[in-house]
Amino acid sequence: MLFQVRMDVEIPTDLPEDVAADIKAREKAYSQELQRSGKWRHIWRVAGEYANYSIFDVDSNEELHGLLTGLPLFPYMRIAVTPLCRHPSSIRDDDR
Numbered sequence: 089m090l091f092q093v094r095m096d097v098e099i100p101t102d103l104p105e106d107v108a109a110d111i112k113a114r115e116k117a118y119s120q121e122l123q124r125s126g127k128w129r130h131i132w133r134v135a136g137e138y139a140n141y142s143i144f145d146v147d148s149n150e151e152l153h154g155l156l157t158g159l160p161l162f163p164y165m166r167i168a169v170t171p172l173c174r175h176p177s178s179i180r181d182d183d184r
């Protein structure tokens with residue numbers, strides 16, 4: 089199951105810099121591990137914003153929920169999820 093996910097990050101300005109740096113480092117490792125696993129298929133920065141558009145490929149809504157709530161930055165994010173399905177004109181075999 090494919091989902092487009094938009095993540096907007098809002099780290100409080102009063103969060104100590106070292107704490108924020110640690111969370112971002114753990115977020116990067118978590119994200120890259122999921123990308124290597126194929127669960128997090130794409131990630132794109134929204135130009136000019138601390139936000140991304142991502143594509144997740146998961147087995148269920150529950151799995152997506154678990155992955156998103158496990159993000160180290162989750163407490164500081166607004167997340168919007170859009171379910172996707174194959175477009176009849178797609179020429180890509182892996183769009184499912």
Ligand SMILES: O=C(O)C[C@H]1C=CC(=O)O1
Pocket residue numbers: 095097115116117119138139140161
């Ligand atoms: O930078 C972001 O968009 C937030 C988050 C998503 C992956 C990651 O490494 O950080």
